[in-house]
Amino acid sequence: MTETKKAKDTVTIEDVPAKGDQIGGKIEMSEDVVATIAALAARQVDGIHALGKSRFISFGENLRRGVDAEVGTKEAALDLEVIIDYGTNIRDVSNELRNRIATEVDRMAGRRVVEVNINVVGIHLPEEEKKEPEKRVR
Numbered sequence: 001m002t003e004t005k006k007a008k009d010t011v012t013i014e015d016v017p018a019k020g021d022q023i024g025g026k027i028e029m030s031e032d033v034v035a036t037i038a039a040l041a042a043r044q045v046d047g048i049h050a051l052g053k054s055r056f057i058s059f060g061e062n063l064r065r066g067v068d069a070e071v072g073t074k075e076a077a078l079d080l081e082v083i084i085d086y087g088t089n090i091r092d093v094s095n096e097l098r099n100r101i102a103t104e105v106d107r108m109a110g111r112r113v114v115e116v117n118i119n120v121v122g123i124h125l126p127e128e129e130k131k132e133p134e135k136r137v138r
Contacts, residue, residue: 035069041104045097047088049124076111083122
């Protein structure tokens with residue numbers, strides 16, 4: 001068997017030896033996978049308008065924009081840049097965001113989240129929604 005070089009952001013989760021009817025092998029996961037899980041979890045939190053620095057970039061354009069992950073064999077740490085909706089309690093939204101991300105990363109990737117750093121980079125105001133341009137002629 002030839003040894004393949006892993007990308008620096010890929011971590012081996014599990015190396016299972018073959019036993020009886022069980023098939024052995026490795027499970028590897030990219031840090032992008034954990035960042036994507038965190039981004040999807042963030043979308044479920046009320047009060048989070050968008051991820052990343054630009055106010056005009058929605059969730060759909062680049063799913064993991066504004067999310068960085070560091071993943072080890074047992075733990076993960078994440079850094080997020082968020083834009084919150086005006087009127088929400090930043091502390092409450094941040095706590096819910098941390099809990100939601102920790103739950104989903106543990107459930108899906110088997111990593112205990114030890115840190116979620118949240119950088120609030122903007123506040124979304126209701127009047128910033130894109131409006132239809134006024135017609136110049138009637």
